Amino acid sequence: MFEFGFKDAVDIFIVACLLYYVYRLMKTSGSLNIFYGILVFIITWSIVAQMFEMKLLGTIFNSLVNVGVLALIVLFQDEIRRFFLTLGSQRRLPALARLFSKRKKGNDDEDRAEAVLPIVMACDSMSKNLVGALIIIEREMSLSDIVKSGEDIDARINTELIKNIFFKNSPLHDGAMIIRRDRIVAAGCILPVSHSTNIPKDLGLRHRAALGITQQSDAIAIIVSEETGAINIAHRGEFKLRLAGNELETYLVNYLK
Secondary structure (H helix, E strand, O other): OOOOOHHHHHHHHHHHHHHHHHHHHHHHOOOHHHHHHHHHHHHHHHHHHHHOOOHHHHHHHHHHHHHHHHHHHHHOHHHHHHHHHHHOOOOHHHHHHHHOOOOOHHHHHHHHHHHHHHHHHHHHHHHHOOOOEEEEEOOOOOOHHHHHOOEEEEEEOOHHHHHHHOOOOOOOOOOEEEEEOOEEEEEEEOOOOOOOOOOOOOOOHHHHHHHHHHHHOOOEEEEEOOOOOOEEEEEOOEEEOOOOHHHHHHHHHHHOO
16 A cells, blocks of 8 residues: 655655756746646656556656757756855855955845945946946856956946946947946957747847847846837846936845845
8 A cells, every 4th residue: 555654745846846956947947838848758757667567668768868968968958057056156156165264244244235236326327328328247156268358457336337338339238247246347248148938029139149148157247228218127038128317226235135
């Protein structure tokens, strides 16, 4: 007789959490239909191999699973990389790392809070003058690879500096600016472009690049539209559109704690 115990409940709960996380990961990367296909295949495989014990079909499905695992690793290498980056970048792990660091979390919070206002003021000014901009704020996950693709700046965050970098005649205005803590570390950086089909058609390449970096990291991307002057945010693979200056400030203060 089948017995259902505490360990079984924990097992089901963990599997459900993993499936939900994979679902969210696939949704943000625009691969939701593939997730559904894999789920249907796994359910069919379980029914054929375990419930009905069909040996021939079970053998075929087992062979497909062995090959399919390698195929999935190749297809979803970016998503798998992001999964492990997320695991290694949870707030508890950096908190432990800070115990061995001379720099205290309180100092980081103060630096980030001081950095918010110049960013908001620059975005508000660029919005009024229809100057396009793409600002990426690094959080727990390192963006060192992205920084290497641009030009080193290494300057304290300043409203006028941000505006000058994104000025239409500036050689760096087309790329992305990377902000780390209280400093602008690079500009003119190249970002991975999202291939999601859910992006509104009126949003251009800057928005695709912003969504792409937030699908692969925990960074916050601020986009100022050159056509409409709208201030938009991409975070966790989703957009928040047409924010006012005070709304942008509130969002950044909340998420940069």
